[in-house]
Amino acid sequence: MKDKYLIGEVCKLFNTTRDTLVHYDKIGLLSPHKDENNGYRYYKIEDLNCLTDIIFYKSLNLSLNDIDTVMKDCSPQEILQLVKEKEIYLKKEMEKIKKVQSRLKSMKISLEECIYDSKKVELVKDEKESYFFLEITKENKFNDFIDMIEKIQNIDEYIFDYINFSFLIDEGDLFDENAEDKIKWGLTITENLDEIKNNIESKSIEFISEEKYMYTVISLDDKAYDNWIKYVRNIVIENNIDVAGPILGQMLVTVYKDEAPTDYFGLYIPVK
Structure with missing residues (x-):
């Protein structure tokens, strides 16, 4: 040697x-x-x-x-302390990775819906997930959403795992001549309701759960937003939908083309 x-x-x-x-x-x-x-x-x-x-x-x-x-x-005691600290750190990192994996899975599902479900209006009989809808604003006051985002940033790093930006059209309001002013904009939440509720000023909280609904995906660019209520009305009329409750639209994803955004919403129309 x-x-x-x-x-x-x-x-x-x-x-x-x-x-x-x-x-x-x-x-x-x-x-x-x-x-x-x-x-x-x-x-x-x-x-x-x-x-x-x-x-x-x-x-x-x-x-x-x-x-x-x-x-x-x-000393062995000091090395043991270092090892314990590293063990705690890695456990936290693994939890973060699991959450990211879950978010990637949800994002994949949302994108697949954008690709395939925007081409059809389909009757779904299985009970969809129940939501709490927190109304934030009406009349497209999206500046209120900026205030809301500032408030929710300190709540949970992974808040977007359990909330969606959404709109709600109450039963009967879709064909109202003042429908645009009656649309509610806010969040749908599946968990941590109390935490969100205590940090965000909401006009109302509504529980939404339907067992039977028509589902489709709508895409709205800047131009489509000017006439999007008519777009939803046409879906109801063309498919002879007998609306049985509030219509919920949940943001799935925003896609950019030539720097111009297009918002995709999953549209839930409850039927009798």
């Missing part, structure tokens, strides 16, 4: 890179020795043992700063 190893040899033995070892030297984590006779820098067997420990602690996802502490002056 050799007692001196050049940096290239260490790289091959430990499947690491020269840049990595140079960085360890730069931060004082593991420094090679200098041969006074030829000027070459080399690592001793003891250094390779230290490198083995460094690689092991890296596999525990400890930071280089933490590893430096462990390698220079640390």
Whole structure:
């Protein structure tokens, strides 16, 4: 067994890179020795043992700063504390990843609905998810939504997992000549109602749950918004829908083309 190893040899033995070892030297984590006779820098067997420990602690996802502490002056109790802290950190990160996976799954479903359900109006007999609708504003006062967003940002990082921007058209209002002024805009919520309710000033809260409804997806760009009530009316008329309750529209996604936004809404029309 050799007692001196050049940096290239260490790289091959430990499947690491020269840049990595140079960085360890730069931060004082593991420094090679200098041969006074030829000027070459080399690592001793003891250094390779230290490198083995460094690689092991890296596999525990400890930071280089933490590893430096462990390698220079640390008791078993202190190492145990570092390991416990890392365990807690990783658990939180795993929970975040699971939530992101759930959001990606929901986004995929929403996009598939935008692609396929906008081409049809379909009767759905299965009971859809129940919602609480919090009315925020009427008459398309979208500036009220900005105030609302400012309030909800401090509630929950993953608030969009359980809320949707929505509109609600009460039964009978769709064909009212003043329908535009009667449309309610707000949020539909599936959980954490009390937390949201206590942080957002709402004009009213309504429970929405239907077992039988017509479902489709409508897309509204800036031009379509000018006449979107007529668009919903035409869906009801053309499909001979006997409306049996409030019509709910839930925002699915906003798509941009040439920087111009188009909003996609899932439209739930309850039928008798």
